[in-house]
Amino acid sequence: MSRYQNVILKGREKAFNKGLCIDCWKDKESNRKEKQRCLSCSTNYNNKLKNKFAERNKENQCWACGNKSTLKNNLNFFSGKKRKWLVCEKCFFKEASKKHLGTQKKWQELKNLLEIQKNKCYISGRKLIIGKNASIDHINPRSLGGKDSIENIAWCDTQINLIKNKLSLKEFYKLCEEVVSNKKIL
Ligand SMILES: [Zn+2]
Numbered sequence: 001m002s003r004y005q006n007v008i009l010k011g012r013e014k015a016f017n018k019g020l021c022i023d024c025w026k027d028k029e030s031n032r033k034e035k036q037r038c039l040s041c042s043t044n045y046n047n048k049l050k051n052k053f054a055e056r057n058k059e060n061q062c063w064a065c066g067n068k069s070t071l072k073n074n075l076n077f078f079s080g081k082k083r084k085w086l087v088c089e090k091c092f093f094k095e096a097s098k099k100h101l102g103t104q105k106k107w108q109e110l111k112n113l114l115e116i117q118k119n120k121c122y123i124s125g126r127k128l129i130i131g132k133n134a135s136i137d138h139i140n141p142r143s144l145g146g147k148d149s150i151e152n153i154a155w156c157d158t159q160i161n162l163i164k165n166k167l168s169l170k171e172f173y174k175l176c177e178e179v180v181s182n183k184k185i186l
């Protein structure tokens with residue numbers, strides 16, 4: 001880090017500690033939701049970010065790190081819809097780790113878990129492709145007290161995950177049985 005950057009950083013820290021906007025050092029009372037910037041500075045900042053992401057997207061780069069994104073499909077790992085910005089494989093795991101384990105740092109564990117599962121959905125056995133249908137399921141759902149821990153997490157086909165939703169594994173199997181037995185009646 002250059003001396004200049006260091007001075008800026010220290011200045012921002014000072015402003016932040018005083019409860020002022022870290023860019024213009026003015027009072028940021030007008031913008032209570034935002035922790036660091038006043039309204040006009042946060043608008044500027046967000047626009048800059050958006051432009052940066054759009055620029056990266058055009059060049060097939062990952063929005064987060066700027067490396068080339070090699071994922072063929074870039075679907076949101078939970079909704080299954082197309083993502084707004086491209087992402088690289090590593091940042092995909094980082095996003096998943098942040099979302100499901102509360103920190104980006106466990107991304108390697110998630111990657112390993114997918115390898116342990118041989119890239120297959122733990123419920124249906126379907127082949128999982130990251131950026132396409134690989135999503136993470138809380139085996140015991142959060143809503144039933146399931147924890148955000150690697151032991152309570154498994155890679156799951158997005159479609160299966162959406163149907164399982166807040167069910168426990170047992171309830172989900174029961175649902176499947178109901179569906180199949182009803183099919184026999186018809
Ligand atoms: Zn400002």
Ligand SMILES: [Zn+2]
Nearest residue numbers: 062065088091
């Ligand atoms: Zn990346």
